[in-house]
Amino acid sequence: MDFLPDLANETPLWLALVTVGVNALVGALQASIDDDHHWDIVGMATFGLLMGLGGGFIRDLLVGNTPVESLRTPWFLATVLGAIIVALAVGEHIAKVTLLVELLEALALGLFSVAGVAYATRAELPIIAGIFVGVVSAVGGGVLLSVLKNEVPRILLASAPLALVALVAALVYAVTTTWSSRAAAVAGIGAALVAHVATRTFGLRTRRVSDGSALLLTRVERRDK
Amino acid sequence: MDFLPDLANETPLWLALVTVGVNALVGALQASIDDDHHWDIVGMATFGLLMGLGGGFIRDLLVGNTPVESLRTPWFLATVLGAIIVALAVGEHIAKVTLLVELLEALALGLFSVAGVAYATRAELPIIAGIFVGVVSAVGGGVLLSVLKNEVPRILLASAPLALVALVAALVYAVTTTWSSRAAAVAGIGAALVAHVATRTFGLRTRRVSDGSALLLTRVERRDK
Amino acid sequence: MDFLPDLANETPLWLALVTVGVNALVGALQASIDDDHHWDIVGMATFGLLMGLGGGFIRDLLVGNTPVESLRTPWFLATVLGAIIVALAVGEHIAKVTLLVELLEALALGLFSVAGVAYATRAELPIIAGIFVGVVSAVGGGVLLSVLKNEVPRILLASAPLALVALVAALVYAVTTTWSSRAAAVAGIGAALVAHVATRTFGLRTRRVSDGSALLLTRVERRDK
Numbered sequence: 001m002d003f004l005p006d007l008a009n010e011t012p013l014w015l016a017l018v019t020v021g022v023n024a025l026v027g028a029l030q031a032s033i034d035d036d037h038h039w040d041i042v043g044m045a046t047f048g049l050l051m052g053l054g055g056g057f058i059r060d061l062l063v064g065n066t067p068v069e070s071l072r073t074p075w076f077l078a079t080v081l082g083a084i085i086v087a088l089a090v091g092e093h094i095a096k097v098t099l100l101v102e103l104l105e106a107l108a109l110g111l112f113s114v115a116g117v118a119y120a121t122r123a124e125l126p127i128i129a130g131i132f133v134g135v136v137s138a139v140g141g142g143v144l145l146s147v148l149k150n151e152v153p154r155i156l157l158a159s160a161p162l163a164l165v166a167l168v169a170a171l172v173y174a175v176t177t178t179w180s181s182r183a184a185a186v187a188g189i190g191a192a193l194v195a196h197v198a199t200r201t202f203g204l205r206t207r208r209v210s211d212g213s214a215l216l217l218t219r220v221e222r223r224d225k
Numbered sequence: 226m227d228f229l230p231d232l233a234n235e236t237p238l239w240l241a242l243v244t245v246g247v248n249a250l251v252g253a254l255q256a257s258i259d260d261d262h263h264w265d266i267v268g269m270a271t272f273g274l275l276m277g278l279g280g281g282f283i284r285d286l287l288v289g290n291t292p293v294e295s296l297r298t299p300w301f302l303a304t305v306l307g308a309i310i311v312a313l314a315v316g317e318h319i320a321k322v323t324l325l326v327e328l329l330e331a332l333a334l335g336l337f338s339v340a341g342v343a344y345a346t347r348a349e350l351p352i353i354a355g356i357f358v359g360v361v362s363a364v365g366g367g368v369l370l371s372v373l374k375n376e377v378p379r380i381l382l383a384s385a386p387l388a389l390v391a392l393v394a395a396l397v398y399a400v401t402t403t404w405s406s407r408a409a410a411v412a413g414i415g416a417a418l419v420a421h422v423a424t425r426t427f428g429l430r431t432r433r434v435s436d437g438s439a440l441l442l443t444r445v446e447r448r449d450k
Numbered sequence: 451m452d453f454l455p456d457l458a459n460e461t462p463l464w465l466a467l468v469t470v471g472v473n474a475l476v477g478a479l480q481a482s483i484d485d486d487h488h489w490d491i492v493g494m495a496t497f498g499l500l501m502g503l504g505g506g507f508i509r510d511l512l513v514g515n516t517p518v519e520s521l522r523t524p525w526f527l528a529t530v531l532g533a534i535i536v537a538l539a540v541g542e543h544i545a546k547v548t549l550l551v552e553l554l555e556a557l558a559l560g561l562f563s564v565a566g567v568a569y570a571t572r573a574e575l576p577i578i579a580g581i582f583v584g585v586v587s588a589v590g591g592g593v594l595l596s597v598l599k600n601e602v603p604r605i606l607l608a609s610a611p612l613a614l615v616a617l618v619a620a621l622v623y624a625v626t627t628t629w630s631s632r633a634a635a636v637a638g639i640g641a642a643l644v645a646h647v648a649t650r651t652f653g654l655r656t657r658r659v660s661d662g663s664a665l666l667l668t669r670v671e672r673r674d675k
Contacts, residue, residue, distance in 0.1 A: 032660050040656035041664045042613040043606030049582075057512070062282070064291025066514025071570070071579035078578065088664060120296070128303065129296035132274075143373070148593070150602045152375045156268030163267040206265035210257050214266045214313060287507070289516025345521070353528065354521035357499075368598070377600045381493030388492040431490035435482050439491045439538060 007111065007185035008118035008173060017079045019108035020052045020070070024080040026105060027051025027145055028087035037149070041088075047145055048084045052076070054141030059116050059133055063123040102200075103193070109162070110192025113138040113169035114185050117177070127174050134170035139163050158208045161217060165195045232336065232410035233343035233398060242304045244333035245277045245295070249305040251330060252276025252370055253312035262374070266313075272370055273309045277301070279366030284341050284358055288348040327425075328418070334387070335417025338363040338394040339410050342402070352399050359395035364388050383433045386442060390420045457561065457635035458568035458623060467529045469558035470502045470520070474530040476555060477501025477595055478537035487599070491538075497595055498534045502526070504591030509566050509583055513573040552650075553643070559612070560642025563588040563619040564635050567627070577624050584620035589613050608658045611667060615645045 005012060028048035031039035039047075053070045060068040070076035116137030120130035139155055139162060146153035155163045173188030198204070204217040230237065253273035256264035264272075278295045285293040295301035341362030345355035364380055364387060371378035380388045398413030423429070429442040455462060478498035481489035489497075503520045510518040520526035566587030570580035589605055589612060596603035605613045623638030648654070654667040 035660070037602060038608040038658040039606055039660075040608045040658055042611075042656065044659045044664070046606055061286055061291070061511055062293050062296065064293075066291075066512070066516075067570075067573045067575055067579075068512050068514075071512060071575050071582065074576040074578045077582055081578075088659065091660070120292075123292045125292055125296050126299040128299045128306075129292075132296065132302055147372055147597055148603060148606065150375065150600065152262060153373060156264055156271055156373065158263040158265045161267075206267065208263035208265055209269045209313065210260070210264075210316070214269070286511055286516070287518050287521060289518075291516075345517075348517045350517055350521050351524040353524045353531075354517075357521065357527055372597055375600065377487060378598060381489055381496055381598065383488040383490045386492075431492065433488040433490055434494045434538065435485070435489075435541070439494070 002182070004180075004182035004186055006182045007189060008114040008177075009122070009181055009185075011111065011115055013075065015111070017075055019104070019111050020076055021079045021083045022101060022104040023108050023141065024048040024052030024083035025087055026101065027141070028084045029091075030145070030149070032087065032091045034149075044087060045084050046148065048080050048087065050144045050148065051141045052080045052083065054144040055112055055116075055137045055139065056141075058140040058144075059119055059137040062133055062136070063119055063125065065119060065123065106165070106193050106196035107189065109138045109166050109196070110169040110189035113166040113192065114173040114188040117170050117173050117188075118181070118185075121177075131167070131170045131174055134173070135163060135166045138166035138169070158206050158218075161199055161204060161206050164206070165192050165199065168192060168195045227407070229405075229407035229411055231407045232414060233339040233402070234347070234406055234410075236336065236340055238300065240336070242300060244329070244336050245301055246304045246308045247326060247329040248333050248366065249273040249277030249308035250312055251326065252366070253309045254316075255370070255374070257312065257316045259374075269312060270309050271373065273305050273312065275369045275373065276366045277305045277308065279369040280337055280341075280362045280364065281366075283365040283369075284344055284362040287358055287361070288344050288350065290344060290348065331390070331418050331421035332414065334363045334391050334421070335394040335414035338391040338417065339398040339413040342395050342398050342413075343406070343410075346402075356392070356395045356399055359398070360388060360391045363391035363394070383431050383443075386424055386429060386431050389431070390417050390424065393417060393420045452632070454630075454632035454636055456632045457639060458564040458627070459572070459631055459635075461561065461565055463525065465561070467525060469554070469561050470526055471529045471533045472551060472554040473558050473591065474498040474502030474533035475537055476551065477591070478534045479541075480595070480599070482537065482541045484599075494537060495534050496598065498530050498537065500594045500598065501591045502530045502533065504594040505562055505566075505587045505589065506591075508590040508594075509569055509587040512583055512586070513569050513575065515569060515573070556615070556643050556646035557639065559588045559616050559646070560619040560639035563616040563642065564623040564638040567620050567623050567638075568631070568635075571627075581617070581620045581624055584623070585613060585616045588616035588619070608656050608668075611649055611654060611656050614656070615642050615649065618642060618645045 028044045030047050031044035053076060056070050057068050060066060113134040116134035117130040120133040143153040169188040169192035172191040173184045176187050177184035203220045205220055207214050207216060207218050253269045255272050256269035278301060281295050282293050285291060338359040341359035342355040345358040368378040394413040394417035397416040398409045401412050402409035428445045430445055432439050432441060432443050478494045480497050481494035503526060506520050507518050510516060563584040566584035567580040570583040593603040619638040619642035622641040623634045626637050627634035653670045655670055657664050657666060657668050
């Protein structure tokens with residue numbers, strides 16, 4: 001398996017920057033397309049920063065990896081800055097999220113998740129903690145963003161099963177990494193992509209717990225996220 | 226005092242797990258009994274995790290005890306997982322909080338508070354910081370949960386004096402620990418239990434600050450929390 | 451430049467305490483003047499603590515400076531406690547923010563900002579990360595406070611350019627500190643004061659990003675914050 005890159009433990013810088021940049025762009029665009037609030041440039045920048053780097057901040061704080069990793073080099077902040085400038089320049093014109101952006105988001109979800117497990121493992125945490133840290137890394141930035149927007153984070157409500165996709169990636173990686181970390185990272189990220197495409201194609205959504213059967217997914221006709 | 230266990234510095238694992246489990250159960254149940262939002266399984270799990278482990282996360286981050294302690298062994302996450310399964314299985318049937326659960330919550334409040342003071346003391350923080358860390362440990366999980374539910378944390382409003390009960394436990398422990406840490410832990414937790422029962426029995430509530438006399442408590446007829 | 455104090459790296463304790471105290475007082479007063487919610491003494495204390503110490507907490511967590519600095523000595527918590535008592539005692543009578551308090555707030559904003567850059571630099575973070583940490587130190591406490599009040603943080607909306615004033619201080623300090631840290635600190639804090647007075651005098655406000663030209667400021671007739 002040596003021909004595969006070890007995406008979880010030695011994420012190539014370009015790949016990390018692409019995923020952070022895409023997340024930051026998606027976050028920053030939320031400021032332009034939201035008609036309910038008058039977000040200013042600081043709001044847009046904060047959304048980009050939290051969506052791009054927030055999950056990693058939470059991960060690094062929980063495992064004690066400080067100063068938080070994305071601040072140790074200038075590249076991550078520079079990438080987020082670039083994403084904010086792109087969001088300012090193109091604004092609502094790319095607000096209708098394209099397929100490419102969405103696939104990159106699913107890739108980012110998987111990569112953040114398996115990398116989170118790897119970070120926790122390197123901090124000698126048990127595997128269940130690794131899975132927790134992986135999922136939190138993947139979805140934490142979005143949750144922080146929702147909190148600042150004064151909204152309930154969508155992943156906590158009956159909706160597209162984003163956190164479960166991150167959980168699948170973390171579980172696949174955690175189970176297969178004893179065999180090969182390189183294969184496990186590719187498998188985990190691949191599982192996230194497949195799970196994301198599948199839930200989107202079939203319009204699967206989580207159910208509200210008070211309805212019972214909360215462990216099952218519901219199929220809806222409209223494919224909205 | 227050697228016959229007493231040192232609950233603050235060497236909390237027996239079973240006791241820590243019981244209190245975390247009860248808190249997690251109470252948190253997870255908030256997803257089933259809330260008719261205002263459509264919480265899904267991720268929401269329920271997040272509420273359980275934050276209510277069970279959130280206060281400890283904040284405590285460990287503030288005192289620099291990382292990786293955060295409850296992630297270092299699998300037991301705490303496994304206990305929270307069990308609590309979530311119980312919440313899923315029994316759902317609203319135990320939603321009407323029983324006296325036992327409430328007493329266990331008061332016990333958890335006292336235990337988290339005195340343990341928080343002990344952690345801060347071991348990190349060589351001054352006593353006033355220890356009391357702050359103790360109270361934050363005890364009520365921090367609930368505050369995080371409120372933030373994700375997009376609600377004002379109830380302890381900040383005129384309501385049952387939960388944070389003051391935690392403060393009493395921390396103060397009693399901080400004052401008596403110079404004499405004996407073992408006796409102090411038992412005294413602090415006991416004080417929390419007594420204060421909780423007293424405020425509940427007499428229906429005591431905090432007052433809004435803008436009314437003046439904010440340091441006094443108000444007695445209300447109805448005993449709602 | 452040796453005759454200047456090194457305000458960023460060796461902030462005199464009295465100056466740090468004055469700025470923390472003023473911030474805490476402004477925070478605590480938000481509980482008395484808010485008619486929308488019934489904040490109690492715990493809410494008032496929490497607002498004072500977060501507004502006084504919250505930005506420093508975030509800074510110390512991000513750069514790995516734990517236990518967080520303001521808890522290592524009793525002076526900061528004692529100062530916040532004093533500010534809360536003052537807020538309780540005088541309440542709404544000083545709620546109409548005076549010019550002195552406002553100037554002290556601008557001073558605090560500048561001092562927190564340049565100190566944040568200095569902390570990040572000592573943790574060997576690159577300059578762009580230092581500027582990020584500086585701004586977050588300066589405005590983070592207020593953001594945490596808004597989150598607990600269940601409000602959108604005002605700095606994220608079209609409003610008085612508070613975060614940009616902090617950014618100016620951080621940038622001025624970052625650029626000039628290679629020459630002299632002492633002069634840079636004075637220059638950064640001075641820049642914050644000048645920028646604050648200027649934006650207030652001319653009634654400058656940030657614009658919503660969805661209007662385009664989000665990098666410009668708008669002049670409004672009324673000088674409300």
